[in-house]
Amino acid sequence: MKESRLYSFLNNDIGFNVHVIDGKKILEELAKIHFIGPVALPYFNNTVLSSMQMINFLKPGENLGIYIDSEEPYFRFKIEMGHSGKMRTLLLPEEFKEFPHTLNGISRISKIYNGKQPYTSVVEMKDSSTTDIINNILAGSYQTNSKILVDANSHNALMITKLPRKEIKRVIEDEFEDISIDTFMKENKDFLHDVLHTPTIEIENLVNTMESNKLMYIGSKELMFHCPCSKERMSTNLLTLHANDLNEIFEDKNSIEIRCDYCNTIYDIEKPVHN
Numbered sequence: 001m002k003e004s005r006l007y008s009f010l011n012n013d014i015g016f017n018v019h020v021i022d023g024k025k026i027l028e029e030l031a032k033i034h035f036i037g038p039v040a041l042p043y044f045n046n047t048v049l050s051s052m053q054m055i056n057f058l059k060p061g062e063n064l065g066i067y068i069d070s071e072e073p074y075f076r077f078k079i080e081m082g083h084s085g086k087m088r089t090l091l092l093p094e095e096f097k098e099f100p101h102t103l104n105g106i107s108r109i110s111k112i113y114n115g116k117q118p119y120t121s122v123v124e125m126k127d128s129s130t131t132d133i134i135n136n137i138l139a140g141s142y143q144t145n146s147k148i149l150v151d152a153n154s155h156n157a158l159m160i161t162k163l164p165r166k167e168i169k170r171v172i173e174d175e176f177e178d179i180s181i182d183t184f185m186k187e188n189k190d191f192l193h194d195v196l197h198t199p200t201i202e203i204e205n206l207v208n209t210m211e212s213n214k215l216m217y218i219g220s221k222e223l224m225f226h227c228p229c230s231k232e233r234m235s236t237n238l239l240t241l242h243a244n245d246l247n248e249i250f251e252d253k254n255s256i257e258i259r260c261d262y263c264n265t266i267y268d269i270e271k272p273v274h275n
Helices: 024-034 041-057 130-141 169-173 181-187 189-196 203-212 231-238 243-250
Strands: 004-011 016-022 063-070 075-082 086-092 103-112 119-128 145-151 156-162 216-225 255-259 266-270
Touching: 004 024, 004 041, 004 203, 016 041, 024 041, 024 086, 024 216, 041 063, 041 075, 041 086, 041 130, 041 145, 041 156, 041 216, 063 130, 103 130, 119 130, 130 145, 145 181, 145 189, 156 181, 156 189, 181 189, 189 203, 203 216, 231 266, 243 255
Parallel strands: 086 216
Antiparallel strands: 004 016, 004 216, 016 156, 063 075, 063 103, 075 086, 103 119, 145 156, 255 266
């Protein structure tokens, strides 16, 4: 199966970006890792596809985490991603059969810069959908005029972003009609619908479709699941515990099994020795 990719297009005359995610491969990998039931799968796919559009706002070396902690119903979702296109997710409860339509609790966004203090924003959720959460992040934390369209059945997602006036070519060169994002979507609804619901995205066909609608292809990147866990990291984390806590965890055993919540890899960890 070909890799999942994020494709980006630009109309600099009227000031719009369109980003297309083909998420089929990565979603199938995640479904195997998290044991997601068929009823919950479309909602899980929507959440992942919507969240991963945030990669478009990351610069080289930057990473972003979106953390959803719902108390009613109980639900934990984490997605961490980097500018490179690597990502990983955590989902609790472990075996999901029914995805919550609305969430009550808090959501956090944490942006990590190289060598700088992370930027963290906390938003209260009250009967919120996961789409509401991502849209709040776009509008609040990133102050961008964007809309996300998702089709979990075809594993595709679009994000349409209206560029700031200062970045639009025609504002400088010519008279400019300031088109709203809703107008852009209405005027282009047919081809946007076709792209969103394409069962299999082929890059040549996608570029031809976009260029025929005055959107220039500006690049793509592979999206891939990547978990940096290792036996060494698990052992190092245990060393942060007090000796009494270690004795309780190991219960006179020389080793225990520890499972990574992100990728479900199981490590056989020997009891660490405190110096």
